[in-house]
Amino acid sequence: MYPLISVLIPVYEVEEYLDRCVQSVLAQTYENFEIVMVDDGSKDRSAEIASRYAEEHENIHLIRSEHAGVSHARNVLLENAKGEYVFFLDSDDNMNPRTLEVLYNLLKEKNADIVQCEMKKMWKTQVLNTSSYIEVYKNDIVERFCCWQSGLLRCMLSAKLYKKTMFCNVHFPEGKTHEDEATMHRILENAHCVACTSKAFYQYYYNPNSITKRKFSDDRYDILDAMEDRLLLCLERNLDFAADMTRLHMLLLVIELYRRTVNEVGTGAEALIWLNKRSCTLIDGLLTTNYFNSKICTLFTVWKANPMQGELPNFKVISTDCWNKRGDIS
Structure with a gap:
């Protein structure tokens, strides 16, 4: 049976x-x-x-x-x-x-x-x-x-x-x-x-x-809570590289949400203040690592000044590049 x-x-x-x-x-x-x-x-x-x-x-x-x-x-x-x-x-x-x-x-x-x-x-x-x-x-x-x-x-x-x-x-x-x-x-x-x-x-x-197909609303921000728990698990298990890549993933999501909030809610939305603070905190942490090339680091600096500027790169492309070269870095 x-x-x-x-x-x-x-x-x-x-x-x-x-x-x-x-x-x-x-x-x-x-x-x-x-x-x-x-x-x-x-x-x-x-x-x-x-x-x-x-x-x-x-x-x-x-x-x-x-x-x-x-x-x-x-x-x-x-x-x-x-x-x-x-x-x-x-x-x-x-x-x-x-x-x-x-x-x-x-x-x-x-x-x-x-x-x-x-x-x-x-x-x-x-x-x-x-x-x-x-x-x-x-x-x-x-x-x-x-x-x-x-x-x-x-x-x-x-x-x-x-x-x-x-x-x-x-x-x-x-x-x-x-x-x-x-x-x-x-x-x-x-x-x-x-x-x-x-x-x-x-x-x-x-x-x-x-x-996931409905008009933009506050529940879109729930993805960041999900990623925070993913980061917590990586830190609990001493998965340092995965923690840094999760921070990168979170940053890209924050920038995307910031832009969508501006475009679909408006420049006066309260969420923009904490989204900007969160992006700056993530960027400061990522810039202390040596995984990212100069182009990505420059993009981070641009986002600290203005999250609306610069391209939004593909997470998998960057993560794969870091994954492949992390042995050389360490």
């Missing part, structure tokens, strides 16, 4: 997509699964649709909640999951019928704690990759992840099959967004082996009403 997998679906006002989502789970070739849904106070027909499935299928469970956000929903889902393994599926997405089977077999084959497949963007024409490859990480998982040197491994909670024990001492930050960024480093810290396949079994749908 194959072990139970809990497919966890947070639901909030997705009446257009929920049938497709649930049907994709019911079509799985892996037979021993349950579906747990939390309706986060939807005002459309989402709760009605979810309730119908729960009434028709013994292995589908619905929990109703007052609207408290997706992080709260994910915490409730984990608390109610009975499976040895868990898989997060967003309610406007769906997955290939072989997803759970392939990921479980890969997990057992590689003796992994977490396995991930790629995402297929549903609004683009893509062919499922039949000549796939697999990456396995056993050492320096958190350091590689924080420095974006982990290949296929992504930050998203979805498209991964986890041993449920990976969520020991992990709590999604309720009342905040960017719960993926806030927790993935903590989840990976619990893993001894992570395997990724390049096959795109998870089908991601562009929902213009999702949290």
